[in-house]
Amino acid sequence: MTLLDVRSAARSATTGGTAGPAALAALATVGTLCFVDVTAIRLVHAAPRSGGWHWALLAIATAGALATLLLIRPVVTAVRRGQQARKAVELGDAVAARAYRSRSRNAAWVTIGSCAATLIATFFVVFLLANDHAVQRTFFAPEMISISWWEVTKAFEKNLFIAGVAEVIVLAWGLVVALARLAPGRAGRPIAMIATAYVDAFRAVPAIIVIYLVGFGLPLAGVPVLSSMSPTWAAIFALVLTYGAYVAEVYRAGIESIHPSQMAAARSLGLSYPATMRHVIVPQAVRRVIPPLLNDFIGLQKDTSLVTVIGTVDAFTQAKTYSSNYFNLSSVTVVAALFVLITIPQTRFVDRLLARDQRRLQAR
Amino acid sequence: MSFLEIKGLRKSYGELEVLRGIDLAVEQHQVICLIGASGCGKSTLLRCVNALEPIDEGQIRLDGDVVSGEGTDVDRLRRDVGIVFQSFNLFPHMSVLDNVTLAPRRIHRLSREQAQAQALELLERVGLSGKAAAYPDQLSGGQQQRVAIVRALAMNPRVLLLDEITSALDPELVAEVLGIVRDLAAAGQTMLLATHEMSFAREVADTVCFLHEGVILEQGPPEQILGAPTEPRTQAFLRRIIEAGRL
Ligand SMILES: Nc1ncnc2c1ncn2[C@@H]1O[C@H](COP(=O)(O)OP(=O)(O)O)[C@@H](O)[C@H]1O
Ligand SMILES: [Mg+2]
Numbered sequence: 001m002t003l004l005d006v007r008s009a010a011r012s013a014t015t016g017g018t019a020g021p022a023a024l025a026a027l028a029t030v031g032t033l034c035f036v037d038v039t040a041i042r043l044v045h046a047a048p049r050s051g052g053w054h055w056a057l058l059a060i061a062t063a064g065a066l067a068t069l070l071l072i073r074p075v076v077t078a079v080r081r082g083q084q085a086r087k088a089v090e091l092g093d094a095v096a097a098r099a100y101r102s103r104s105r106n107a108a109w110v111t112i113g114s115c116a117a118t119l120i121a122t123f124f125v126v127f128l129l130a131n132d133h134a135v136q137r138t139f140f141a142p143e144m145i146s147i148s149w150w151e152v153t154k155a156f157e158k159n160l161f162i163a164g165v166a167e168v169i170v171l172a173w174g175l176v177v178a179l180a181r182l183a184p185g186r187a188g189r190p191i192a193m194i195a196t197a198y199v200d201a202f203r204a205v206p207a208i209i210v211i212y213l214v215g216f217g218l219p220l221a222g223v224p225v226l227s228s229m230s231p232t233w234a235a236i237f238a239l240v241l242t243y244g245a246y247v248a249e250v251y252r253a254g255i256e257s258i259h260p261s262q263m264a265a266a267r268s269l270g271l272s273y274p275a276t277m278r279h280v281i282v283p284q285a286v287r288r289v290i291p292p293l294l295n296d297f298i299g300l301q302k303d304t305s306l307v308t309v310i311g312t313v314d315a316f317t318q319a320k321t322y323s324s325n326y327f328n329l330s331s332v333t334v335v336a337a338l339f340v341l342i343t344i345p346q347t348r349f350v351d352r353l354l355a356r357d358q359r360r361l362q363a364r
Numbered sequence: 365m366s367f368l369e370i371k372g373l374r375k376s377y378g379e380l381e382v383l384r385g386i387d388l389a390v391e392q393h394q395v396i397c398l399i400g401a402s403g404c405g406k407s408t409l410l411r412c413v414n415a416l417e418p419i420d421e422g423q424i425r426l427d428g429d430v431v432s433g434e435g436t437d438v439d440r441l442r443r444d445v446g447i448v449f450q451s452f453n454l455f456p457h458m459s460v461l462d463n464v465t466l467a468p469r470r471i472h473r474l475s476r477e478q479a480q481a482q483a484l485e486l487l488e489r490v491g492l493s494g495k496a497a498a499y500p501d502q503l504s505g506g507q508q509q510r511v512a513i514v515r516a517l518a519m520n521p522r523v524l525l526l527d528e529i530t531s532a533l534d535p536e537l538v539a540e541v542l543g544i545v546r547d548l549a550a551a552g553q554t555m556l557l558a559t560h561e562m563s564f565a566r567e568v569a570d571t572v573c574f575l576h577e578g579v580i581l582e583q584g585p586p587e588q589i590l591g592a593p594t595e596p597r598t599q600a601f602l603r604r605i606i607e608a609g610r611l
Binding site: 261262264265266267268269270271272275279280283284287 | 411414416438439440442443446447449451453454455456457466467470471515516519
């Protein structure tokens with residue numbers, strides 16, 4: 001053995017063996033396989049009694065059973081590399097032994113991770129099957145879905161309308177409030193104070209209460225113009241009040257994150273404070289806050305379902321009518337699915353933007 | 365009366381008195397170099413002249429007008445007094461051309477075409493007309509600093525302040541920036557600059573001022589200040605510079 005090999009061997013001795021993870025991986029695989037396959041068999045039995053879901057359940061059972069086969073490869077790799085590592089040790093090749101051991105450990109952890117994910121998914125299926133698959137019938141009854149989905153989806157248009165209009169207004173209103181909070185000088189202080197009071201108040205009060213107060217309170221108070229708002233516009237107004245406060249804070253953080261040297265550079269050219277804000281600071285700040293802004297917008301979209309408390313007929317209101325008539329929540333599941341459907345692309349988009357910013361920062 | 369005149373200027377940050385009575389006169393078409401150890405107040409002095417920092421005491425006059433104190437129209441003053449920073453401070457969301465034309469268009473109300481024609485001419489002079497459409501992060505430090513100089517020049521400032529404009533540059537990029545300052549000096553641009561480049565100061569300066577703990581200890585022609593300083597602290601400072609291989 002060369003000196004180098006001795007050193008590597010000495011070092012590898014401290015990095016631990018492979019028997020532990022590989023054995024754990026094997027155990028996890030066996031357990032997962034049993035659990036998944038038992039569940040798959042139960043699914044196959046339950047399928048004929050689930051009406052419209054018959055084929056879907058069979059497909060899920062098959063897919064689950066097949067998915068477990070994917071666990072075989074990494075677990076076999078883990079065990080085999082472990083054996084190779086032991087053989088290499090016998091041959092005195094410490095470097096190769098270390099490499100095999102590392103591969104064995106990696107494969108073992110891949111197996112254990114996949115088992116964990118598979119188990120969680122299977123538990124969900126078991127939950128649906130509980131109590132003679134009552135859970136599935138309560139939340140995913142096919143006949144209820146087919147009765148309600150069209151009306152619910154049509155009513156979802158109301159949610160989209162409220163969200164869209166509110167978002168456009170919030171975009172401008174939030175910026176106005178943020179600039180007011182940052183108003184410079186002695187003259188700016190009263191404005192900054194009133195803007196801060198607004199932000200503090202509307203970030204504290206739950207959106208559902210603002211909607212309730214605006215939707216019922218303004219007509220009661222008989223305020224001119226405001227009291228004649230339709231429930232839809234009252235909802236928009238309330239959401240703008242609430243989310244305007246959140247978005248103002250997002251903008252403010254963005255503006256404050258622009259280095260003061262940018263302000264100095266612009267002012268030193270003779271640009272006034274408003275011109276500097278408009279051409280130099282705000283454009284840079286807006287680029288930075290797009291991801292958190294979109295996050296707030298996703299929150300706003302979800303909160304459109306709160307308008308049901310003032311009688312605006314949105315998707316949730318519509319779904320509740322079905323659910324109370326038929327004592328079944330599947331129509332509400334449809335609403336949930338609609339929100340998932342519109343939100344996922346947006347969250348992915350935000351992730352992409354964040355990843356891009358991250359890359360840029362690293363490139364600097 | 366001199367073109368730019370600073371009298372008894374004092375400036376504190378809280379307890380710390382950074383400038384302790386500065387008297388300085390700059391004639392038209394002159395180049396004044398401020399030298400001195402880091403932290404002696406060079407940047408603060410330049411920022412005061414540009415009104416980026418309010419002054420506590422004293423007076424600044426430009427072409428006879430008092431341009432310091434309450435009620436000064438700082439935006440008006442800054443049209444006449446341009447400044448270039450050590451860290452370039454270009455606007456990263458704008459192209460080179462937009463960086464240069466922003467102020468002339470907003471303040472001098474030039475049309476886009478006029479402003480762009482002027483900007484391209486200036487960029488040509490610093491060898492960057494090919495980079496007009498580029499964004500700052502696509503340029504080298506030296507190129508960015510040249511754009512920053514052009515951005516200041518586009519407002520036709522009567523005085524140009526340069527604050528250690530080569531200190532943030534890699535050594536091989538220093539020459540291209542100093543070359544432009546040299547051309548500006550030859551063209552008669554009035555300049556007040558803080559620098560650590562002593563041989564450059566010797567070459568372009570009409571007057572060199574040695575700043576120490578907020579006062580100008582010694583000033584005079586470069587041969588005298590850099591060659592045969594009388595103040596022991598100036599001598600000590602120059603010795604350190606020579607030891608660092610910067611002279
Ligand atoms: N905004 C500030 N607030 C507090 N202290 C400052 C500020 N700017 C500069 N100083 C202090 O003033 C002194 C002079 O700084 P500066 O003018 O930047 O020196 P120089 O440019 O000669 O290196 C330093 O001690 C520095 O720490
Ligand atoms: Mg400095």
